[in-house]
Amino acid sequence: MITEIISDNIGFFIYTLTSIFVVVSPISGVVTFISLTSKMTRGEKNEIAKKSVTLACAIALFFAVTGSIILNLFSINVDSLRVAGGLLLFSIAFDMMHAKVSRESITDEEISESQERTDIWVFPIGLPLLTGPGTISTVIVLMESTGAIEQKIIILVSIILTFVVCLYVFLFSRRIHKFIGYNGMLVFTRLMGLLLAALAVDLTSTGIINIFNLMN
Template identity: 50%
Template sequence: MNNISTMALDITSNSTFFISAFAAIFSIVNPISGVMAFISITSHMDRTDRLYVAKRCSVIACMIAIIFAISGRYILEFFSITADSLAVAGGVLLFLVAIDMLFARTSRESITSEELSAATHRENIAVFPMAMPMLTGPGAITTILLYTNPSGKGNWQLVLLVIAAILLTFVITFLIFRFSDYFNRVVGVTGMLVMTRLMGLFLGAIAVDFIVRGIKGLFGLPI
């Protein structure tokens, strides 16, 4: 009976962690906002090329995110960064991004109009600016590092859950880009702005939680 209870508790905690990781990663990747840029920079392409860009940028961004999910622990060790310090710094960064999303401003980590106009070839567009930094930028990388190293110790179970959240995020991202015209007609600019603000609100709450946990850890306060 105790084993069953422990297993049920593990499943519940893993599910909660997965949902939290997915919500944070999806919010910071923010494909709903990115679809407007996708429509803009692929407007001169035919349907086949747009599908190619949607698929390629989603795959490349997903691969970048997974690489950081796997190597995050070693990156922190190499630079001698503690999990608590990362939580505070990352929380501040995510909170700034969340403010931009709430007020529908261009994110500080987003791409510029000059970069958009410079991206003309479908190969270049898929890698830059779509995959990096639009989808997997500093905010997304920081979020992944925070979730894969919550205590500064490697935990491959958490890493696998984060990778699953990353895969789900970019499957949805590809589908949104794949059906971008239909999505744009149904949701519209107003709908996209509302959904972006909602994700900004969720991201802001997650950022505050990171900051509080990091400060408590730095000062040895009970969590």
């Protein structure tokens, strides 16, 4: 019995960590991060990375913890959020599979306008590049999908681990970009887009089926 519980929790941890990591997709944001910090020294770039990742992680944790309260406040069913979030994620995934920066995250105009600003760690890096509507809807749906306390803790740990990885990716962004190369970044972005599309379809189909069953 204990072995089954441990096995189930390990499987759940892998699922949640993979889901959150794919949605945040820190590697795909490397090019944008480098563009926004190109005129900065290494120290300034690292400071921006630490601040933006900390903010993004705090936002994700906040919505994970308060998600049920927000849904109840607006009388939104979690399955409706699954469908809406799934459609949003599929839109992001479609852009990623075409190696584009999703307009849900940040537009070309916002990148250009942010070049001279000092608070880019808040907008657009922290929000919405790292923690946008897609990430927020995903963590809320994950938290609402289980009633077990240990699995909710696993989700929170997965969020923190994802942003720890994200921090190191941004700290070593220039080296990663130099090592992988532009073509490597495109291949990785397309791969993440494919995985994200699969997650989006799963969320949408599950939401539709649950809504249909609720009506009958």
